[in-house]
Amino acid sequence: MQIAISPSGKKYLFEKDELHTSEGQILRENLVSGKVTSSSGAVFTVLKGSVSDLFDFFKRGPQVITLKDAGYILARSGVSKDSFVVDAGGGSGFLACFLGLHAGKVVTYELRKEFVSIIKKNVDLMSLSNVVIKNKDAYSDFDERDFDVLTLDLLEPWLVPTHGLRVGGFLVAYCPTIQQVEKVKRIDGFVVEEVCEIIKRDWKVNNISRPKSKMIAHTGFLVFLRKL
Numbered sequence: 227m228q229i230a231i232s233p234s235g236k237k238y239l240f241e242k243d244e245l246h247t248s249e250g251q252i253l254r255e256n257l258v259s260g261k262v263t264s265s266s267g268a269v270f271t272v273l274k275g276s277v278s279d280l281f282d283f284f285k286r287g288p289q290v291i292t293l294k295d296a297g298y299i300l301a302r303s304g305v306s307k308d309s310f311v312v313d314a315g316g317g318s319g320f321l322a323c324f325l326g327l328h329a330g331k332v333v334t335y336e337l338r339k340e341f342v343s344i345i346k347k348n349v350d351l352m353s354l355s356n357v358v359i360k361n362k363d364a365y366s367d368f369d370e371r372d373f374d375v376l377t378l379d380l381l382e383p384w385l386v387p388t389h390g391l392r393v394g395g396f397l398v399a400y401c402p403t404i405q406q407v408e409k410v411k412r413i414d415g416f417v418v419e420e421v422c423e424i425i426k427r428d429w430k431v432n433n434i435s436r437p438k439s440k441m442i443a444h445t446g447f448l449v450f451l452r453k454l
Contacts (some may be wrong), residue, residue: 227241227274227279227280227283227351227352227353228240228241228274228275229274229275229279230245230247230252230262230271230272231270231273232247232249232268232270233249233268233270234249236248236249237279237282240252240254240272242254243255247264247270249264249268249270250264250265250266250267250268251264251265252264252265252270257272260272260273277293277324277327280320280323280351280352281293281320283351284318284319284320284323284348284351285318285347285348286318286344287317287318287340287341287344288317288341289317290317290318290320291317291320291321291379291400291446292445293324294424294426294442294445295400295424295445295446295448296321296324296325298422298424299321299325299377299398299400299448300324300325300328302396302398302420302448302450303377303396303398303450304396305325305328305329305374306329307328307329307330308330309328309329309330309374309375310330310331310372310373310374310375311325311329311331311333311373311374311375311376311377312333312334312335312368312370312373312376312377312390312391313325313332313333313334313335313376313377313379314334314335314364314376314378314379314380314383314386315335315336315364315378315379315380316334316335316336316341316342316345316359317336317345317379318341318344318345318348319334319336319344319345319346319349319357319359320348321377321379322334322345322349322357322359323348323352323357325377326349326352326354326356326357327352327354329356329375330356331356331358332356332357333358333360333368333369333370333373334358334359334360335360335362335363335364335368336359336360336361337361337362337363337364339361342359342361345359346359364378364380364386365382365385365386365387368387368390370390372392373390373391373392373395374391374392374395374396375391375395375396375397375398376388376390376391376395376396376398377398377399377400378397378398378399379399381406382406382409383399383401383406383410384406384409384410384412384413388413388415388416388453391453392453393453393454394452395452395453396450396451396452396453397413397416397450397451397452397453398448398449398450398451399448399449399451400446400447400448401446401447401449402445402446402447403447404447406447407421407447410449410451411449411451413451415453415454416451416452416453416454417451417452418449418450418451419450419451419452420448420449420450421447421448421449421450422447423444423445423446423447423448424445424448425441425442425443425444426441426442427441427442428441
């Protein structure tokens with residue numbers, strides 16, 4: 227995935243051979259050393275997209291897990307290039323794609339066909355060959371066995387079968403309410419390692435620096451369980 231950044235700092239997804247922007251048209255054939263001049267004379271910088279760009283340009287359907295939460299899930303569960311991850315409640319596919327950038331393999335389950343279509347578009351956008359999409363009910367069972375991490379973004383995550391998760395593996399539940407957390411904590415065969423929420427506060431930095439008025443506060447609780 228490539229992005230084009232205008233002189234004003236606006237970002238555009240640069241997927242095709244030409245791109246029409248408010249600052250003129252740019253053509254891929256005119257790209258030289260990461261720079262391209264638009265039809266109106268504006269010089270754009272073309273870069274490989276980062277993870278945050280992925281979030282900005284994702285095709286949206288249901289609400290996605292935010293970058294602040296996805297980053298902590300990645301770090302806390304120890305996902306690496308050798309990890310096998312199963313993700314249930316795929317939604318728009320952001321978490322599956324984010325983990326797919328780091329894991330060896332990710333299988334994401336989503337029951338609703340319209341959401342499966344969105345996930346596929348996002349997987350294709352990121353060119354992720356290691357992310358597999360299954361249009362199946364995660365509450366029934368998973369086809370996979372001996373996976374390392376199980377991530378759940380479902381209404382009733384405590385009802386999902388967990389026998390496919392290896393001993394020592396992580397179950398990570400994303401829960402908007404504390405009532406869900408209480409039920410997840412009681413899943414048999416696991417020990418609770420952590421329950422937390424990630425709060426992000428941006429700052430406005432100039433002559434008089436202060437926190438910005440708006441902040442990303444509570445989005446959901448993260449529950450980390452370890453299988454015994």
